[in-house]
Amino acid sequence: MSLLPRTAEEFSSAEYWERFFKKRGEKSFEWYGDYNKLCGVLHKYIKMQDQVLVVGCGNSELSEQLHDVGYKHLTNIDISETVVSHMNQRNAERRPGLTFQQVDATQMQYEDSCFQAALDKGTLDAMASEEGGKLARNMLTEVGRVLSIGGRYVCITLAQESVIRLAVEHFVQLGWAVRLHCLQEETSAEEDGDSFALPVFVLVCTKFRQPMPMPILEMCLGDDGAPNRLALAADLLAAVRERQAYSVLRKKLRTRTDAEADPSLTLCHAKTGLPRYTLTVQDSPPTAKVPRFNQFAIFIVPQGSETAWLYSSSEGRRQLAASANFRRLVVVAMHRNQEYADMQAVQSELSPMVMDLAPPGMPENQQVPFLSVGGDLGWREEVSRGVSEHSGEYCVENVKGEDGELYRRLVFLSNAALVQSESRLVSSNSTSGQKKKNKKKFKVPSSSSLSVHSGFLCCAHHEVMVAALAMLGIGKEKNKDVPVSVLLIGLGGGGLPQFLRDFVPGVSVEVAELDPVVLEVAKEWFQFRPDDRLTVTLGDGLERISFLEKEGGNSFDAIMFDVDNKDSTLGMSCPPAAFVENSIIQKVANLLTPKGIFILNLVCRDPALRKDVLERVGRVFPDILSRKIDGEVNEVLLCRQSQSESVGVTPSLKQAGHDLQRSLRSSTTHGPKIDIAELLKDMKVV
Known part of the structure; x- marks a missing residue:
């Protein structure tokens, strides 16, 4: 332990290295691997006849091994007098032509362009530890000076962020070509405990006669991996971080299991550098009874x-891992804007790396099964992409669901795991959009032949919000001609308000939507058509509520909140916290007619926060029913100010559901697909 530096800056101190090698004595110190690990890439870039400068040689055996295989023009330099003296004595008899010199790499006395290669194993990492990186820059400048045209700086490094950024930016500015090799780790599970968590990289920078007008930046996997050209230095640095994250995760996964953690990593396309796969690892609990052969899938x-x-x-x-019943399950998601031929091609692409994620102790030669739903890759087609000032980049895409039906989705890419809006699609040559009984091979449809199924609500919570209107007595004979006014906060694709206008008799809807881009997308891609019974007010929903309440209350029979929180890190993703502040809840109550209901789509993963929201709503609306959405975090709250006429969770609520069901307009084959009574059946009193 006494050999370790007390601070990072000591790595760049001559005094530290002098003490280090005096204490180290005869024993060689190998940074980042020996000749056997590095020879493949070294022989690729350094020729036998080259004049080679070995920068910061230390007492590594690498120069001796290179000399023994035929490299006879090696000039080894180090700042430590102790190590230079020791290495000269060690090689005086066996390798008289192998010289070691005490030289400061930041102030070399060699002539310009006198070397064809410079080899650095860990020296840049040590020099760059000095604050500001001035010593490292001086060394790189000197290396560049003594290299001839076509010469290469070959640097073995751990590629820490500050180090690799400094080097890449330095050589890009000089107009050199920059290539990085990430050396593949060959350690077994038993060796993992003593190996580096981070992979070793080899940085190869080539000097040109004239600086390159555009940067040449490349990443290779292994000694002889095909180079992947990248456009920007930032892209190269991102590729380094990806490989480092993969290596750290690999080491962690091969040494232990953790059912509570679900680590994930993203694999990028070798040519484009774009995300291609996201792999999430799920381990079974230690108590799970997993068959002996079900180790990994x-x-x-x-x-x-x-x-x-x-x-x-x-x-x-x-839940998926428990049903699959494997000790470790890796869940693989495919990315947008990537092409995948078929299941066999995906398996072939992933097979070389999946054993890196195997659980500890699994034999290397064990077969790893690939599981899927239905045996195919599914289908997705992007039909539009754009940027919203409020929500960032978005895309509209058509997909084939696991039920075989086609859907159109709006997704904001800042939270790509959340579907903002979804509608079912029907083909112009289809009669009802229902599943066909004969399962023929899926044929990619033309977007121009698809239309939105106006009577189908894809979101289960939208169905419940519609069903909640039964509490208003819609469908009863005495209310047949009574108009119903609804205020909806949040438009999305417009499916919910359009369903209300088209199929619920007597309903008029006002929608408040903050984002004008969402309104345009709804019109262009989700066939949203406002009219005198369905209006949209662009602006902040909170401001609209305040404005309407100030004008005079008791305006709406139902107020619905279906607006999401753009900050996905919070425990409540719907609605934003400001929408359930005491003052807003009271204004909502003031805007409702005496029989009116407040319908809230609540998505809250924090039990304490959920309890707080329910208490705040309950102080204004003492009559609250809740309907959980199966398989989701969503729950819909149905809130009324008075219990005097409440139908509650009684047979009368069921009858109200039947009344509303009968009253829904269904004049076309694309009429409403919703079972009101069934949706109301599982209401719970809060």
Whole structure:
């Protein structure tokens, strides 16, 4: 332990290295691997006849081994007098032509362009530890000076963020070509405990006669991996971080299991650098009774199903792993804007790396099964992409669901695991959009032949919100001609308000929507058509509530909140916290007619926060019913100010559901697909 530096800056201190090698004595010190690990990439870039400068040689055996295989023009330098003296004595008889010199790499006396290669194993990492990196920059400048045209700086490094950024930016500015090799780790599970968590990289920078007008930046996997060209230095640094994250995760996964954690990593396309797969690891609890041969499996999520609760949530993946009954299950999601040929091609692509994620103790030669739903990759087609000032980048896409039906989705890419809006699609040559009895091979439809199924609500919580209107007595003979006014906060694709206008008799809807881009998307891609019974007010929903309440209350029979929180880190993702402040809840109550109901879509994973929200709502609305959405975190709250006429959870509520069901307009084959009574059956009193 006495050999370790007390501070990072000591790595760049001559005094530290002098003490280090005096204490180290005869024993060689190998940074980041020996000749056997590095020879493949070294022989690729350094020729036998090259004049080679070995920078910061220390007492490593690498120069001796290079000399023994035929490299006879090696000039080794180090700042430590002790190590230079020791290495000269060690090689005086066996390798008289191998010289070691005490030289400061930041102030070398060699002539310009006198070396064809410079080899650095860990020296840049040590020099860059000095605050500000001035010593490292001086060394790189000197290395560049003494290298000839076509010469290469070959640096073995751990590629810490500050180190690799400094080097890459330095050589890009000089107009050199920059290539990084990430050396593959060959350690077995037994060796993992003593190995580096981070992979070793080899940085190769080539000097040109004229600086390159555009940067040449490349990443290779292994000694001889094909180079992947990258456009920006930031892209190269991101690729380094990806490999480092993969290596750290690999080491963690091969040494232990953890059922509570679900670590994930993203694999990028080798050529484009774009995200291609996201792998999430789910371990079974230690108490689970897993068959001896069910150690490890890979589950491929069909395209378009990534946002399903079973695949996108920790709870869902735990349930999936439990049903699969493997010790470790890796859940693989495919990314947008990537092409995948078929299941066999995906398996072939993933197979070389899946054993890196195997649980500890699993034999290397054990077969790893690939699991899927229905055996195909699903289908997804992006039909539009744009940017919203309020919500960032979004895309509209058509997907094939696991039920075989087609859907259109609006997804904000800042939270790609959440579907903002969804509608079922029907083809112009289809009669009802229902599943066909004969299962023929899926044929990719033309977007122009698809239309939105106006009578189908894809969101289960929207169905419950519609069913809640039964509490208003809609459908009863005495209310046949009574108009019903609804204020809805949050438009999305417009499916919910359009359903209310089209199928619920007597209903008029005002929608408050903050984002004008959402309104345009709803019109263009979700066939949203406002009219005199369905109006949209653009602006902040909170401000609209305050404005209407100030004008005069008792205006609406129902007020619905269906607005999400853009901050996905909070425990409540719907609605934003400001919408359930005491003052807003009171204003909502003031806006309701005496029989009016407040309908709130609540998505809250924090039990304490949920309890607080319910208490705040309950102080204004003493009559609250709750309907949980199966398989989701959502619950819909149905809130009334008075219990005097409440139908409660009684047979009368069921009858009210039947009344509303009968009154729904259904003049077309694309009429409403909703069972009101069934949705009201599981209401619970809060």
